[in-house]
Amino acid sequence: MSVEAAVGEVALTAAAVMAAVGVYGLTASQNLVRQLLSIEVLFNAVLIMVILLFSFNPVSATVFAITLIAVVSGEVIVVVAIIASLYRRTRSLESLVLEEEGV
Amino acid sequence: MIEAYKPLLAGVLAAFMILASYLVVRSRDLVYASGALAVLGTLNAAFIALLGYGLVAAFLVIVYVGAAVMFIIVAVSMLGGGGLERWQPEKGFLSSAAVLTVLLIVMLSSAMYTLYKPPTTIRLDSVAGTLAGGYLPVLGLIFIALAATLIEAISIARKR
Numbered sequence: 483m484s485v486e487a488a489v490g491e492v493a494l495t496a497a498a499v500m501a502a503v504g505v506y507g508l509t510a511s512q513n514l515v516r517q518l519l520s521i522e523v524l525f526n527a528v529l530i531m532v533i534l535l536f537s538f539n540p541v542s543a544t545v546f547a548i549t550l551i552a553v554v555s556g557e558v559i560v561v562v563a564i565i566a567s568l569y570r571r572t573r574s575l576e577s578l579v580l581e582e583e584g585v
Numbered sequence: 586m587i588e589a590y591k592p593l594l595a596g597v598l599a600a601f602m603i604l605a606s607y608l609v610v611r612s613r614d615l616v617y618a619s620g621a622l623a624v625l626g627t628l629n630a631a632f633i634a635l636l637g638y639g640l641v642a643a644f645l646v647i648v649y650v651g652a653a654v655m656f657i658i659v660a661v662s663m664l665g666g667g668g669l670e671r672w673q674p675e676k677g678f679l680s681s682a683a684v685l686t687v688l689l690i691v692m693l694s695s696a697m698y699t700l701y702k703p704p705t706t707i708r709l710d711s712v713a714g715t716l717a718g719g720y721l722p723v724l725g726l727i728f729i730a731l732a733a734t735l736i737e738a739i740s741i742a743r744k745r
């Protein structure tokens with residue numbers, strides 16, 4: 483196996499395991515902040531996959547990855563703002579409590 | 586010389602990334618979990634630099650780790666933990682095992698790892714030219730996303 487293929491295999495395996503860990507946190511926890519952090523773990527896994535799969539055209543891969551990072555950064559801030567606003571109203575970050583209170 | 590050690594270095598970085606992602610998900614304190622996310626982002630940037638995409642790695646460290654993740658850490662520190670955290674581990678194990686199985690089967694059976702080709706050189710002017718040329722709407726989207734980041738931060742600071 484060539485060096486590139488070995489690096490690619492390590493990267494894809496790591497990305498798959500990280501995606502699985504992110505999905506675990508997303509489905510097992512009911513805390514909104516923990517769910518947001520798990521989504522960020524998923525994002526980190528997806529970024530590696532995107533770069534590897536677009537690597538046939540390095541400029542496109544770079545442009546796509548930069549766009550992805552910018553959009554995710556904006557999304558993170560918006561979600562944190564929503565969570566802060568919900569916490570001020572309900573004093574809880576549990577999705578079940580928020581559901582019971584009809585938020 | 587360095588090329589020969591690339592898979593080993595990639596393996597070490599990958600192991601630390603998986604450890605950091607586990608800490609993000611399983612740390613008891615949400616502030617420590619957010620700190621682990623910053624470590625994960627930095628390790629991810631190192632891994633991407635190892636793949637040959639230094640520009641993406643720099644952007645990831647500056648914008649994602651330096652702004653977004655730091656914002657999460659500050660916000661979580663101010664909010665606190667939000668009370669006792671409830672877990673449903675069975676549901677989590679089932680879904681993560683399903684995702685891992687599907688991803689590994691698809692990626693390794695179709696030999697996706699052979700698609701990786703290390704880039705020769707990525708010039709900043711060619712990336713900027715591509716963004717300002719054919720990808721102008723994408724550039725607008727990046728500006729809107731970063732502007733939203735600023736506006737939301739200001740609105741949280743003013744408690745609206």
